[in-house]
Amino acid sequence: MLKVEALNTYYNDLQALWGISMEINAGELVALVGPNGAGKTTALKTIVGLLKPASGNITFNGEKLINETVHKIVELGISQVPEGGGIFTGLSVLENLELGAFVPGARKFKDESLKWVYEIFPRLEERKDQQAGTLSGGERQMLAIGRALMSKPKLLLLDEPSFGLAPIMVQHMFEVIGEINKQGLTVLLVEQNVHAALDLAQRAYVIENGRIVGEGKGDTLLSFESIRSAYLG
Amino acid sequence: MLEAFVQNLVFGILLGALYGLAAVGIAMVFGVTKFLNVAHGELLMLGGYACFWLFNLFDLDPFLSLPLTIFFLLVIGTVLYKLFFVRMVKLPQEEKIKNTMLVGFGLSLILQNVALMLWTADDRGITTSYSSAAFSLLGVRFPYVRLAGLFISLVCLFSLQLFLRRTYTGKAIRATVENWEAASLMGIDIHKVYLLSFLLGTALAGAAGALVSVTFSVDPSMGMHWTLKALIVMVLGGVGNFMGTFVAGILLGVTESTTAFFMGGNYREVVGLILFLLVLVFRPQGLFGQKER
Numbered sequence: 001m002l003k004v005e006a007l008n009t010y011y012n013d014l015q016a017l018w019g020i021s022m023e024i025n026a027g028e029l030v031a032l033v034g035p036n037g038a039g040k041t042t043a044l045k046t047i048v049g050l051l052k053p054a055s056g057n058i059t060f061n062g063e064k065l066i067n068e069t070v071h072k073i074v075e076l077g078i079s080q081v082p083e084g085g086g087i088f089t090g091l092s093v094l095e096n097l098e099l100g101a102f103v104p105g106a107r108k109f110k111d112e113s114l115k116w117v118y119e120i121f122p123r124l125e126e127r128k129d130q131q132a133g134t135l136s137g138g139e140r141q142m143l144a145i146g147r148a149l150m151s152k153p154k155l156l157l158l159d160e161p162s163f164g165l166a167p168i169m170v171q172h173m174f175e176v177i178g179e180i181n182k183q184g185l186t187v188l189l190v191e192q193n194v195h196a197a198l199d200l201a202q203r204a205y206v207i208e209n210g211r212i213v214g215e216g217k218g219d220t221l222l223s224f225e226s227i228r229s230a231y232l233g
Numbered sequence: 234m235l236e237a238f239v240q241n242l243v244f245g246i247l248l249g250a251l252y253g254l255a256a257v258g259i260a261m262v263f264g265v266t267k268f269l270n271v272a273h274g275e276l277l278m279l280g281g282y283a284c285f286w287l288f289n290l291f292d293l294d295p296f297l298s299l300p301l302t303i304f305f306l307l308v309i310g311t312v313l314y315k316l317f318f319v320r321m322v323k324l325p326q327e328e329k330i331k332n333t334m335l336v337g338f339g340l341s342l343i344l345q346n347v348a349l350m351l352w353t354a355d356d357r358g359i360t361t362s363y364s365s366a367a368f369s370l371l372g373v374r375f376p377y378v379r380l381a382g383l384f385i386s387l388v389c390l391f392s393l394q395l396f397l398r399r400t401y402t403g404k405a406i407r408a409t410v411e412n413w414e415a416a417s418l419m420g421i422d423i424h425k426v427y428l429l430s431f432l433l434g435t436a437l438a439g440a441a442g443a444l445v446s447v448t449f450s451v452d453p454s455m456g457m458h459w460t461l462k463a464l465i466v467m468v469l470g471g472v473g474n475f476m477g478t479f480v481a482g483i484l485l486g487v488t489e490s491t492t493a494f495f496m497g498g499n500y501r502e503v504v505g506l507i508l509f510l511l512v513l514v515f516r517p518q519g520l521f522g523q524k525e526r
Contacts, residue, residue: 088412147419
């Protein structure tokens, strides 16, 4: 479904990605794990078009994504939940969700999607008229994911959905992500919470200093000595 | 004494509404695009001249010709955006503010001199058959033309609010103001939002200019005065809240008129500027702005 080949991305003169290659098949839940500053967020931003790579190739269902604008890529069916959620705090919860269905293809199914999102996160329906800025950390993350689902994506990119959440909320969030994946949505999950991510994902890539240094089934990686010592202590 | 004071207050409010309208335009552009278009006053001047010539050459009533004036400004706005401002969309915020300000100053000089060449330095005002008509209430005069200015300002403001609150595009604009990156992840075409916001700002400048030409007069050098007023009002009110901006405009108008009343015309602007400095020091987010969350 998504194929990333030999991606090099720079921030001005600083190279952040060094020849990254990844592949995600339809229906999979793939994790991208690695330490802080390894290039996880950069990789996501490059896929969705917020950053332009210096070289490399990205294709999504056969369509080239390089040089496409962000809104075009979203229209093609990739939705990203940015780090920290990126919700619009001055807008109501419902308005946030409505904007999730901004692209024409999704707007037609707005009511349907809204029902689906409320089913996944009943809390959002209770708070739908509230200003998003008044939500708790966990609710904000729910809103961010719910909003991304409103665009009826084929591929969902999640950037650190567990960041800053209470442990019980983290657990809930991972359950939800697993559930969404079981419903057929392909997911690329970026996480620092390596153990939980590898546990959940069918496959994972390990990224370090902008390079992919490992790849494999989630539970296999989990038993790797190097990963155990590096991330799990 | 009291009557004269109230009269002053009324004129302050009516003038302040125009400050507010000018400021909402500049705040609309700045809030969404972070373009600091200091040629906003010149756009207002062009609106004033458009209205004046439509009246003078074609005998068109200045209020009826308002849509035409706005259309003319939309054309100008599109040209300026496509020629200059579009090149600065991708700059980081700081550089964007600085560069657009420089471009704005350049544009302001060019537009002033073009106006001077085309229309001379004469003051031009529109005098209609009803220009001096007014009604009196308890000895206070309410000129119809200025009341119409207030009314049209309010109509502009409420339609803008309605557009921003109720329509999908309006919500997209508000989302872009908050977080353009997240907005683009919704599939919102940021370039379209920028152009639209710039044009909304231009249209508001045009409307304000037309109202100025009916209630006061226009001349080629008026732009900087209005840009300064608009900037002061924008900062007073706080960025990102148009109602607040408009109220701040009225506040500045009233402050100026009461100052002139008690201290004489020479001090007209002083108290307004002191108020501006006090707000900057003690409430940098503006009177009605919210702190960054």
